[in-house]
Amino acid sequence: MKLIRWLAGSGILAALVVPPALEAQEPEAETREELLLRKRREKAESLAPYEITKAEARVKGIEDARFPQKIFQKGWRGFRPVIGGMPSGSGTVLGGGYIRGLENEYFQFQANGRWSTKGYTMADAEFVVPPPQIGRRIELKLRGEYRDFTSLRFYGLGNDSSKENESTYLLNDRSFTGYFWLNPRGLFSLGAMGGWESTLTDTGEDDESIEDVFDPAGVPGFQDPRTEFAFTGGWVEFDLRDKWDEPGVWIIARVTSTRYEDTGISLHDFTRLVGDVKAYVPLGYRNRVLALRLRTSHSLPDDGKEVPFYLMETLGGAKDVRGFREYRFRDTRNLLVSAEYRWEVWNYTDFTFFFDAGKVFNDASDFNFDKMHTGYGFGVRVHAPPNFLLRFDLANSTEGLRFHVSGGPTF
Amino acid sequence: MNLPLSLLLLIAIQPEGRKFYPDDPVLVDGAVLDVPEKPAELELSDLYDRFSAIFEDLGKSSIGTEAGSVNTLDEVVDGDWFVNRHGAKRMSIEDLTRGPNRGEPPNPEETWTVFRSKSQGITPGFEIRDESGDRYVIKLDPVEVPELASAAEVIATKIFYALGFHVPENYIVRVHPDRFAIEPGTQSEDRYGDKTELNRWRFNRTLRRIPRLADGRIRVTASKYVDGIPIGHRRYYETRSDDPNDVIPHEDRREQRGLRLFAAWLNHDDTRAQNTLDSWVEDNGKHFVRHYLIDFGSTFGSGSVDMQLPHLSFHYWLDLAQVKKNAGGFGFHVPEYRKADWPEFPEYESVGRWESELFDPVKWRNDYPNPAFVRMTARDAFWAAKILMKFTREELAAIVETGEYSDPEDARYFLEVLLARQLKCGRFGINAVNPLDEFRIREGALEFQNLSERYGFVETPTRYEIQWFAFDNETGARRELSPATTGPETRSSLPRAPGPESFLLAEIRSIHADYPHWSASIRVYLRPRGAGYDIVGVERESPEIATFPMN
Numbered sequence: 001m002k003l004i005r006w007l008a009g010s011g012i013l014a015a016l017v018v019p020p021a022l023e024a025q026e027p028e029a030e031t032r033e034e035l036l037l038r039k040r041r042e043k044a045e046s047l048a049p050y051e052i053t054k055a056e057a058r059v060k061g062i063e064d065a066r067f068p069q070k071i072f073q074k075g076w077r078g079f080r081p082v083i084g085g086m087p088s089g090s091g092t093v094l095g096g097g098y099i100r101g102l103e104n105e106y107f108q109f110q111a112n113g114r115w116s117t118k119g120y121t122m123a124d125a126e127f128v129v130p131p132p133q134i135g136r137r138i139e140l141k142l143r144g145e146y147r148d149f150t151s152l153r154f155y156g157l158g159n160d161s162s163k164e165n166e167s168t169y170l171l172n173d174r175s176f177t178g179y180f181w182l183n184p185r186g187l188f189s190l191g192a193m194g195g196w197e198s199t200l201t202d203t204g205e206d207d208e209s210i211e212d213v214f215d216p217a218g219v220p221g222f223q224d225p226r227t228e229f230a231f232t233g234g235w236v237e238f239d240l241r242d243k244w245d246e247p248g249v250w251i252i253a254r255v256t257s258t259r260y261e262d263t264g265i266s267l268h269d270f271t272r273l274v275g276d277v278k279a280y281v282p283l284g285y286r287n288r289v290l291a292l293r294l295r296t297s298h299s300l301p302d303d304g305k306e307v308p309f310y311l312m313e314t315l316g317g318a319k320d321v322r323g324f325r326e327y328r329f330r331d332t333r334n335l336l337v338s339a340e341y342r343w344e345v346w347n348y349t350d351f352t353f354f355f356d357a358g359k360v361f362n363d364a365s366d367f368n369f370d371k372m373h374t375g376y377g378f379g380v381r382v383h384a385p386p387n388f389l390l391r392f393d394l395a396n397s398t399e400g401l402r403f404h405v406s407g408g409p410t411f
Numbered sequence: 412m413n414l415p416l417s418l419l420l421l422i423a424i425q426p427e428g429r430k431f432y433p434d435d436p437v438l439v440d441g442a443v444l445d446v447p448e449k450p451a452e453l454e455l456s457d458l459y460d461r462f463s464a465i466f467e468d469l470g471k472s473s474i475g476t477e478a479g480s481v482n483t484l485d486e487v488v489d490g491d492w493f494v495n496r497h498g499a500k501r502m503s504i505e506d507l508t509r510g511p512n513r514g515e516p517p518n519p520e521e522t523w524t525v526f527r528s529k530s531q532g533i534t535p536g537f538e539i540r541d542e543s544g545d546r547y548v549i550k551l552d553p554v555e556v557p558e559l560a561s562a563a564e565v566i567a568t569k570i571f572y573a574l575g576f577h578v579p580e581n582y583i584v585r586v587h588p589d590r591f592a593i594e595p596g597t598q599s600e601d602r603y604g605d606k607t608e609l610n611r612w613r614f615n616r617t618l619r620r621i622p623r624l625a626d627g628r629i630r631v632t633a634s635k636y637v638d639g640i641p642i643g644h645r646r647y648y649e650t651r652s653d654d655p656n657d658v659i660p661h662e663d664r665r666e667q668r669g670l671r672l673f674a675a676w677l678n679h680d681d682t683r684a685q686n687t688l689d690s691w692v693e694d695n696g697k698h699f700v701r702h703y704l705i706d707f708g709s710t711f712g713s714g715s716v717d718m719q720l721p722h723l724s725f726h727y728w729l730d731l732a733q734v735k736k737n738a739g740g741f742g743f744h745v746p747e748y749r750k751a752d753w754p755e756f757p758e759y760e761s762v763g764r765w766e767s768e769l770f771d772p773v774k775w776r777n778d779y780p781n782p783a784f785v786r787m788t789a790r791d792a793f794w795a796a797k798i799l800m801k802f803t804r805e806e807l808a809a810i811v812e813t814g815e816y817s818d819p820e821d822a823r824y825f826l827e828v829l830l831a832r833q834l835k836c837g838r839f840g841i842n843a844v845n846p847l848d849e850f851r852i853r854e855g856a857l858e859f860q861n862l863s864e865r866y867g868f869v870e871t872p873t874r875y876e877i878q879w880f881a882f883d884n885e886t887g888a889r890r891e892l893s894p895a896t897t898g899p900e901t902r903s904s905l906p907r908a909p910g911p912e913s914f915l916l917a918e919i920r921s922i923h924a925d926y927p928h929w930s931a932s933i934r935v936y937l938r939p940r941g942a943g944y945d946i947v948g949v950e951r952e953s954p955e956i957a958t959f960p961m962n
Contacts, residue, residue, distance in 0.1 A: 209654030288742030
């Protein structure tokens with residue numbers, strides 16, 4: 001049957017059943033070459049351009065135009081739209097920016113302005129030498145930033161803060177930071193940073209403000225006039241990953257220390273120490289990996305000084321305890337443990353089950369695993385080289401389901 | 412049994428009966444029509460090409476249909492697609508290492524004038540004209556993996572040429588960046604497709620991160636423009652509608668199907684339409700289209716811009732069946748490529764992800780379901796296998812040397828993997844059908860070789876059942892001349908023919924307990940010539956398992 005179908009489809013069957021009287025116009029070919037020539041001459045009578053179909057032409061048009069890259073990376077003479085880039089919970093964020101030095105330059109400069117549907121405003125400018133590229137060993141970055149977030153969430157301080165006490169506050173700050181990063185070669189890198197920041201908090205514009213729910217005096221920094229900080233810091237990072245995707249255990253460990261000097265009203269001088277360890281353990285094969293993270297941050301105020309609430313550590317949101325809203329828990333110290341079981345679905349996609357646990361606290365004696373807030377869920381990671389990562393996480397906790405869409409790695 | 416396409420065409424066109432023409436077996440395609448006007452250049456969409464092949468089989472013929480583009484000996488004819496080289500007549504080491512190169516590489520002591528440039532993106536590169544006016548595409552190795560792509564490109568070029576394909580001349584050249592001059596008005600295309608004028612500063616920036624040799628030179632691949640006028644890509648299905656000589660659908664061409672086994676051997680996962688090139692050439696006053704394979708940077712352990720990704724060559728770039736298994740497997744379904752024992756890195760980084768232990772020529776996958784590849788039959792595989800098995804260790808070692816690895820250990824490891832994969836491909840293809848070949852008439856007998864025994868692919872001896880017939884070429888009728896005989900000999904005396912015009916036909920079956928499908932017959936046709944005979948036809952009956960789906 002297959003043979004008959006093939007013969008019919010190719011027209012050969014028709015040729016076979018044509019009455020001999022109509023067919024016997026041409027004498028029988030005497031050679032194989034003549035037979036083939038006849039076939040080719042027959043085709044030569046009906047040549048047509050070798051073209052792509054309309055559908056393919058449309059796809060090619062889109063492909064050649066490279067619209068996504070041109071619009072969102074290079075822009076028109078460097079001017080381009082911007083999507084996102086504000087803290088989670090900001091609503092839909094749109095804006096515009098300018099970039100220079102995407103290719104073959106000694107530096108990269110970009111400036112962006114962003115607005116969110118919640119009324120947030122943000123502007124930033126960044127200068128990087130050398131520009132981001134494979135294999136660089138050194139980076140100098142200067143960054144200036146202006147933020148006007150009108151209704152950031154605040155639930156109170158401490159690990160027992162209540163979801164019912166949701167309130168908001170306004171944060172208006174501007175900062176200028178310089179970073180220097182050095183990766184001499186191999187396993188460890190060093191970084192240093194320093195900068196200046198000017199901060200003002202005020203009444204939140206959405207729902208109830210802090211002062212409507214809490215005693216403002218109990219929220220360090222809320223009633224302050226605008227104040228300024230000078231900050232300096234440094235970090236050391238050990239990166240025991242390899243770039244060859246070998247099935248060993250990967251570990252990244254970083255220790256960061258930052259000193260904040262309140263040069264405005266001298267109420268908020270403190271030192272912050274952060275330890276962050278991430279381990280990636282292949283379970284037999286690298287298609288399934290157990291990713292583990294332990295992060296703890298400790299802000300240590302000078303005698304008689306306080307850590308302002310807006311510089312405290314928080315938990316909740318897309319990057320830590322994902323079953324809770326962003327900024328859900330806040331205090332001077334925190335402890336976070338995350339575990340993800342990731343498995344490879346496609347070269348560009350991983351699925352994951354995750355479990356997060358975290359707490360905030362003020363007293364060093366609470367630095368333990370008691371009273372941790374927990375959450376768990378399922379996530380999808382879409383990634384593409386060199387550094388695109390889009391995350392979709394559906395998380396559950398005692399406070400219900402949360403769905404996060406975010407870019408960049410959690411860990 | 413599926414009849415070869417060429418035979419079907421023959422049935423359709425001939426009044427009836429005649430099987431062989433006086434000019435059979437045709438070894439060279441001499442029936443080429445002149446194509447006086449240059450066909451328009453075709454630029455395909457890479458995305459469309461990839462996606463359409465994944466979601467649809469674009470070939471027309473049924474899977475299992477035997478290939479066309481073969482002569483009555485079941486061999487591919489020399490022509491604008493393929494030229495029998497090492498498979499037909501052993502090339503010398505010198506010829507093998509020279510490959511398609513007919514001249515010298517661009518002289519690195521002379522000025523190389525850049526006239527086109529792609530400044531950035533995944534593969535920065537440019538095109539130059541040397542002082543004698545020859546044009547080359549200059550390709551650079553991945554910034555962090557010296558030698559990887561250039562070695563792969565040159566070695567693959569040499570092998571594909573010896574196999575029989577039309578390929579460009581590719582040279583490894585060490586050149587000092589100062590030798591480059593920039594032709595005024597040269598445009599540089601960035602990764603966004605935008606063009607700006609290329610100046611010295613911009614050009615130097617492109618080269619700044621390319622590793623330098625001790626004397627400041629850089630190692631590049633210089634790929635010479637092919638002969639004629641390039642007219643773009645071709646698809647692995649249908650024919651070129653603008654080329655009168657192109658009458659066999661590409662998916663049904665034996666050499667395009669057999670390319671699957673060659674590509675598996677050499678891990679040429681990038682066997683996509685984008686890496687083909689057709690050129691309008693002139694030869695002896697006749698114009699025609701010649702069909703090239705180009706761009707071998709993604710072969711062996713190289714992925715062109717980096718080491719080959721682990722999953723490629725095990726799965727399509729988008730393998731929906733595999734994605735489904737992985738997603739539902741919760742990590743407990745381990746893809747094969749994750750079990751691969753790659754060489755140690757960074758020691759073997761210039762060789763890349765190149766292994767033979769897990770390699771399986773049937774399970775090997777290129778980037779997407781190539782319509783020609785999915786139609787490869789056992790006979791196509793046999794054809795390809797017997798060609799690739801012609802390469803000896805010494806010959807392959809000499810070809811690997813042309814990759815110019817600076818570390819001899821890289822070359823050694825490369826060669827060992829190449830040889831191991833060759834054996835796997837050979838064993839699969841040759842054992843896929845009744846493995847008799849190299850028929851010849853000597854001293855009044857028909858002699859043949861069992862290729863499986865020759866290459867050690869079978870452990871115990873084979874016996875052969877041979878029966879002779881008289882064959883009437885005009886009517887196709889055959890008459891038994893003797894009863895079938897069975898024995899271990901690979902020769903059989905010619906019987907007395909009933910008349911001087913009568914053809915002889917030998918029907919041979921191989922009998923082997925481990926390979927029952929070898930009992931599929933091979934019919935060898937002998938045409939009388941003077942006092943003796945010529946072998947005019949070899950027909951291989953397709954075995955029961957004749958196809959190797961790539962689902």
